[in-house]
Each structure stands twice: as C-alpha cells, then as structure tokens.
Amino acid sequence: MVMSAKQTGDPVQLKSGVWKISDQDGQRVMKVLRSQGEWQLNRMRQSGQLERAAFEAGIPMAIPVIPVLDGVGLWTPLGDERYVRLTEFVDGPHPDIDLKLARWVGSTLAQIEQLRLPAAVDESYPVHPLEEWAKWLGEARLMSLLPAVSDATRIIQSGLATEPVFQLAHRDVSTVNIIASPRGLVLIDFDHAGPEVPWWEFVHHVFNLDPSEAFVRPAFESYIQSGGTTGATDETAFAGYFRGMLEWIAYNVWLTLGHRDVPQSRRDEAHSIVHTGQISLPQELRSLDEWITLLR
Template sequence: MPINAEQVADAFGLGRVLDDRPLANGDRPAVTRIVSTTDGRWVVKYDRLGSSDRPDLAEWQRTKAWTVHRLESAAAAAGIPMAHPVQPPEPSVGFWYAPPDAGGELVRVTTWVEGRDLRSGQVPDEELASWLGGVLARIARLDVEVDQDADASPVHPLDEWRDWVGEAEGATDLELGRAARAVLTVVEDSADLIADALRHRPPLTMTHGDAARANILATPTGLVLIDWESATAEVPWWDAVSNAVRLAAPDERSIAGGDPRIVRALIGSYRDQGGPAGPADATAFTGLLVGHLSFTAWCLWVALGHRDESPEQVAFCTRSLHDAAEHLPRILRNLDTWTRLLA
C-alpha cells in the first residue's frame, strides 16, 4: 500500500506533519511533494522499483541510486551548495527508503531550500556562468568512484538510424519522415567527429548530469544546485563545454545562437577553479552532440510507437523531433564559432 506523509515523517524522524501538498512541476516518473512538519519543510519524492511489465528496471534503479548516493555524499562533504538529502532508515537503496511490505515503493527526503529556479533569469547571466563553471570544476575534482554503467548517452550505429528513418518515411505522417531525414543528415555529418573523439576519450568522472537553470535555485544565501539524480559518467571537459553552450542558449528549444560572453565566463571560471580541461577543438562538443542525438533517437522511437507511452508523451516526442530537425543542423554549423570561444 502507498506510504503517506505521516509514515514518511515517522520513518525519517521529521517531526509531526502540519501540511502535505504537491510540488509544482515535480519530477516524473517520480511524484514529488512538499511536507511541512514541526521540525521544518522537506521535499518528499516517491518512486517504485521496476514495474509490472519491466521488472528488469529494478536492478538498474538500485545501481543508479547508489551511484547518485556516492556523488551526492561527496558533494555535500565538499561543501558544494546543494539541497541536502536526509539519510533514510533501513532498508534503503541509496538515499531512498524501501519500506518493507510496500510493494516496491520508494521514498526519498531532501531538505527544503527556499528559493526560485533560474528559468526566469533572476541572476545576471555572466554571474551565473561564472558560478556554475566553478561548481562544475569542484564536482569534477571529487574523489568519487566512476560508475561505467552511468556512462553518457549511447551512440547508435548509422545502420540503425537509417532503419529508423526508413520506417518514419514509410509512415502516414509525411512530416515525421522529413524531420527524421533531416536528423539523419546530422547523424551522418557528425559520425566521424564523434567516433574519433570517443576513440581518444579522456578519463570519465561523475558529473551532476543536469545542471540546467531549472535545477539552480537563487536563495537568500546564494545559488544552490539541486536534483542530482541524473548523475552521469562523462568527460568533465565535455560536460563543462556542454553546460556552457546550453546556458548561453536563447531558449530551451535551441542551443544555437547563444551569447558568447556566457560561454567564455563559464569556461574561464571552470579553468580558474582547477577543472580538468581538454583540447579547445570540435571534439570538446562530443558530449553535447551525443546527448542531443541520443535524446532525439528516443523521441523517434516513441513517435514511431516503439515505446509504451501516453498520447501526451508521443505528442511531446513528435514535437521534439521536429525541433531537432530544425536546430541540430544549426549546432553543426556553429561548431567552428563555439570552438573559438574555448581558447
């Protein structure tokens, strides 16, 4: 049976519950709530191990949870500004409590941080970029075991892409086929760059994995990085470059045409704070390209009906595929310009 707020508060020792309400824009598929108690306010996130049709997910979730646990614990010990997870009672999976006889349900508690995320831009962009570059450098220097299974997004072979695009072009939605074909052109044009970069890939470190504006809070005491559950094994230089370009983007749909001052500020701060740097050439954008193409591949599968997703998710992925068809070619055209900003 589902575990309620009172049971969570009792298990974690949070005090008596005064209020329990949904958190707007809570993460999916987990359900997130704000719980106020006599001891404070808490972010309570619910999830479950596996599912009836995908029991194999449970082992992946366990591995991921302990990977996140190691990175978050090291970051907290190093004093990186973050929302601190509350140590769960046993039995636990990382920072998740797995109540006995709860049918695989999980619950995680984090201290509430009073602030607003930066999607509405309360902090000057160059100031934010300098702060984030320094934080990424500190994360890259943490002594954390690298989980090779948490490696960055997969690179799909060209033959598989061509098969998927052929299927899309045979679908009744002609626009879907045209969008898929445009994406395939980018996959083909970037294949040699990505393959060469991966052959000579520097060592991986554990990274936050999603240091976007939505996961950075402006608080009365400064900026705070939240939501570490996308922890990823990545080349730290590629991660810094990817974050610089994303932060400089004019909107969330496209990363082309961003503000060069933001890229320079983030990369400069990252280097100044001792972040491991790499070549200032096109290979620095490998993580960015692979991440976009991996996400676009998933969207194409969903749009083609190869994933058991809701109509809303199918519509979202179809829109994302059309966005990718428009913006991915611009990313390739911008590589030379962006590369000059890394020097």
Template sequence: MRGMDPAAAAAALGLGALRGPAEALKRDEHSPVWRLDTDSGTWVVKATVPHGDYWHADVAQTGRLEAAAWRAGVDMAEPLVPAGAASGLWVAVGGGAYARAARFLDGRHAPAPVPPRLAAWAGATFAALERLAVAPDPSGAGDYASRFHPESDWDEWLGQARDLGVLDTAQAGALKDAAMRIAALGEAAEKPAEVVVHGDFSHLNIMVTPEGPKLIDFDSGGPNVPWWELVAIAVEMGAPALGVMEPDRASVEACVAGYAAAGGTPGPADESAFTGILTGRLASTAWQLWMACGHRGGSAAQRAQFGRDVRASVTALTTMLEAVPTWAAWLKG
C-alpha cells in the same frame, strides 16, 4: 499506485507526518514531484518506477556523487541520505516505485541566459564536483547513456517514427544525419578518463536563494569526460534554448574562466570539446523518440508530448552541429 502517493513516500523516507496537503511541483504520470511540509521540515520529494534493472546501478553512482558533494560543502540542496536499504538515494516505497528527497530551497531559478557572474560560479562549482573524482560504475547502461547506436537501429526506430507520424521524412532524415555525424565525431575524439557528473547543470537547476546560488537535481547524472561536461555547462549557461538560440558569449567565457580559476583542468579548445554536449543531446533525443513511439509505455498524451519534444530536438541538433565551429573559437578567448 501506492508508491506514487506522497504520504506513502514521506513515510517510507522517514520524513515524518505531513503537516498539510502535498503541493505538486511536477505532474508526471511516471515521475511526479511534490513539495511536502513534514515534521522534519520542507522537502522536495520525487517518485518513479524504474524502466529496468540498469536503473539501480545508474542512480547508485549518481547518489555517491550527490552525497559526496554535500559532505564536501558544495553549494547545493541538502539530499536526504537514507539510513537503510536504498538504491543510491532512492528508497522503495511499494508497488515497484521508489522515492527520494532533498531539502526545499526558498528561491528562484536562475535567469537565462545566466549572467556572467553566476556563470562563473557554475564553472567553479563544477570544478569542485570534478575534484571529488567519483568513479563511474561500468555496469551502468541506462536509457540516457551517451553511447552510439548502430545505423541499423536508427533505421528501425526512424521507420517506426515515420509510420506512426512522429516524424516526417525530412525530420527523420535530419535526425539520422545528425546521429551519424555525431557518432563519427565521437569515434574520432580521444576520450580521456570519465568521472560521474551532474548531467543536467542548467539554469533551471540553479536556485538563487538569499544564501546564494545552489545546485539542485542530480538525478540525470552519469559518466562523462570532465572537460566535455564543463563545455556543455558553459554553452547551456549562455543559451536559454540550447540549439535554437545563439548562446551569450560572455556567459560562456565566464563559465570557462570560473572553472579554470577554481582549479579545473581545461582540455583542447577545439571542436572535440563539444563531443559530450552533442552525444548527450543525441542520447536524450533517442529517449524522446522511444517514448514518442511507445517503447516505454505511457499514455497517448505523454507520447504526443514526447513527439513534440523529439521534433524540437531534431531542430536543435542540426543547429548545434552548425554552430560548433563558432563555439570552439570562443573557448580560445
């Protein structure tokens, strides 16, 4: 596909001529990522083929957040803001594909668990993003949307997963139980106003550079309650394998403290604070399930990888639900 060619993507984005071969940073048949050295500098370029029309509204709101954050001076990679027609920061590059770019940062990913000092930076950085108050697009309803699916949908999907060998009976039962428990928690929680958030503020999306830490990869962004998002970030700062390993309490508390010190607005320090992290993980697990069952196409190898991912997510969700009472106590200090 022409749009998945790095030279074509660079040309469509106006980056100038390539000065050398593209370096593949992520080999993915649907969403490749390259490092490109061009006449205008060194860029990280992503390409993708949207799965549906909803994608345009989703990336438009995420693009508004990323561009506003850059203008506000948030510590982050510089995004390429297209001058012409675009869906958010994504430009059509041919063959139904779209591409976007951000300046390449010379550095390394933050370690995990994230040290308390860096976790405090993460909390303060999220407070800066929250202050931008980018309003969600009510029409955005993509595959990653954190919404609760009817029990009948889960029964259908899990039946398919068992028939295809993606999940065994015990795993399917555990996932349905987690989905119903998380839905009950979400429906009972009082939901304050949402803003557009980064959506994947993890140690892998913090680059430690000679100029200090920088936030990268806004492409999983979407609406969330700010306090719920902050709590999700705090737990992720402390856990190299969220839901599988116990988070480091010092990192969690440092992130929350950094957020409050930077002017963030903490919410209730109880189990309801984890509604966002649980619904977000459930939404990504549903996506993994659909991909593993072939609902979104993909090769046999890709479906097999998503099968492994969804089985790991079943374990993670179960562990997270059991840990929430302990994590809630940490929020109280």
C-alpha cells in the same frame, strides 16, 4: 540529515512522481519511483554517491535527506520495487542567464570535478549505432535528421577513441535545475548523474546554457580559476554535448513511436521536442567552428 518520518499537512504534487511535503524541519521534495531493473538501480547508486559527496564537500546544492535504513543510493525501498527519497525544497526562481550565473556554473562544475569519483562508460552513456537510428527515424518519418545524427555520432566516437578519463558528474546543469535562493544559487536534482568526462561536462552545460562569448568566456575563466581541468579544444570537446543531445532526441523519438507507456500529453510534447531537434542539431553542428574558438 536523516530521513524524517513526521510529515505534517497534505502533500502537494509538483509533477508525476514528485511531491512537496512538510515536516517538523521544513519543506521537502519527495520522489517516488518504481525500479525498471538493475540498470536503474545502478543509476540510483551512482547519483546517490555523487550527491552525498557533493553535499559533504560544501557544494551549493539542495540538502539531501540521508536514509536511516540501508537503501539504494539515497533511495529507501518501499516494497514492490518502489523507492522513495527526500530532499530539501529550495524556494526561489530559476536564474537569469547572466555573468553571475556564468561564473557560478564554472566554479560549481570545477568543484564537482574535484570530488574525483571514478566512473566507467556503461549503459547510462548510450551511443546508438547508426543502423538503429536509421530504423527509428524511418519509422518516425524523420530520415532528414539522419545526416546530422551521423555527424554528431562521429564526433562522439572520435572523443571516445581518445580514451578519456570518466568521473561521476551531474549531467543536467540547466536553469531548470538551478534555483536563485536567498542563500545564493543552488544546484538541485542529481538524479541524472552518471559517467562523464569533466571537460566535456563543462563544455556541454556552458554551451547549452548560452553559447555566446559573453557567457562562455567568464564561465571558462571561473572554471580554470576554481581548479577545473581542460581537454582538447577541437570538435571532440563537444562529444558530451552531442551525446546528451542525441540521447534526448532518441528518447523522444521512442515516445512518438509508442515505445514507452506515457500519457498522450507527453507523447505530444515528444513530437515538439523532436521537431526542435530537427532544426537545432544541424544548426549546432554548423556552429562548431565558431564555438571552438571560445575555448582557446
């Protein structure tokens, strides 16, 4: 689908930088951002490559609008380092955590893996040194979190030491990014796509959705039946899970410290997220032995 220029009606803001608009073909999600540098342009190229390939492969997802002019991935330049992109607006609620979702997630992640788009670990896959963590957590008066961060970092580094093969992956498969639409479950928002090990991608998102046996087992079966590739069934299977968790905690610690220019409401939210991470990260590390058994 090529980009339409005939907007009808006023845009409705959904959140910062995101609007719902209408044109002669229906409703769209319009996103506008200002590039923060070459690292972000690289992310935009990666996400656009994966999103377009997934759409062409028939993966159940929001239909992207392909720019008429050359852009960066699926983003069209507006000037002054600003970019815009359009995607189909998919109407419907977010799904329940149930057997249907488990099987759909397993199948969908296997289909994305089979796109076989190569990727290398780069700045979009941060693993921060413990010295930096100690500095940030010290400033934020959160040093009690450092032992759990250390344990999670060790797991990530152990996984990376096995030299796994990375591919482009969605990296944000949560209920927030899944819509129960009239045509079935639909995946949205590829903007966080980047390098990940397919097996780690599966483990990360399935356990993040629901670590119970009733959810993990059918998701695993669906993943295998749909051609997904398994890997080690030890703690390194969770390297992607903890990498994603540490990245999210680090970003929100930075916000609490004022290292990013955000509204006070977002900074307050960051405090809550970091507080939750203080509790959940140690709990999840303690759950690893039980979780690993569900992969065997």
